[in-house]
Amino acid sequence: DQQVKQNSPSLSVQEGRISILNCDYTNSMFDYFLWYKKYPAEGPTFLISISSIKDKNEDGRFTVFLNKSAKHLSLHIVPSQPGDSAVYFCAAYGNKLVFGAGTILRVKS
Amino acid sequence: DAGITQSPRHKVTETGTPVTLRCHQTENHRYMYWYRQDPGHGLRLIHYSYGVKDTDKGEVSDGYSVSRSKTEDFLLTLESATSSQTSVYFCAISEAARGYGYTFGSGTRLTVV
Secondary structure, eight states, X not given: OOSEEOOOSXXXXXXXXXXXXXXXXXXXXXXXXXXXXEOTTSOOEEEEEEETXXXXXXXXXXXXXXXXXXXXXXXXXXXXXXXXXXXXXXXXXXXXXXXXXXXXXXXXX | OOSEEEEOSEEEEXXXXXXXXXXXXXXXXXXXXXXXXXXXXXXXXXXXXXXXXXXXXXXXXXXXXXXXEETTEEEEEESSOOGGGOEEEXXXXXXXXXXXXXXXXXXXXXXXX
């Protein structure tokens, strides 16, 4: 049973527009959330994180929003660039990191 | 570069043969992890280590064993490979049990035929 769910397998966005990637979780004990980015033939790399005591964290073009009541978080990328095309994994800390299935983002130029 | 390397990068093996994947780190991190990545499942934890000779199971540990005799090396062994173990395997390291996440290696693509 997946505790972290990314229900959109893929997303296609035009360059310059906003990309919104969504993630839902079921375990209310999760208290720290992360987004990882993965290019083909490489390992995942850390992108941005948020603690459960916050509802927003921003780093340049990347912003993560957390809605604890809905057990939902989202990653916003503004503006999207072709180099952002990758697989994005949502992850949550319980005892260890638990990952979602990933969303493939394609940014078209 | 985080100083974590996996070997081999690619391997094809036959069903029923033993296979060992190696993860080597130069960061002196205490925690090491083995994940597998499969379509529709994301990254799933196989085993992890919280120190030399200290290991524990993850969510998909059946058919796998691990060993850590030195801080820098974490070995993953498939005792008798099956086609269901065809996957991409990632090693990860972290300095603390919790923090800003893990640093991953580049992965090993294993095909069991």
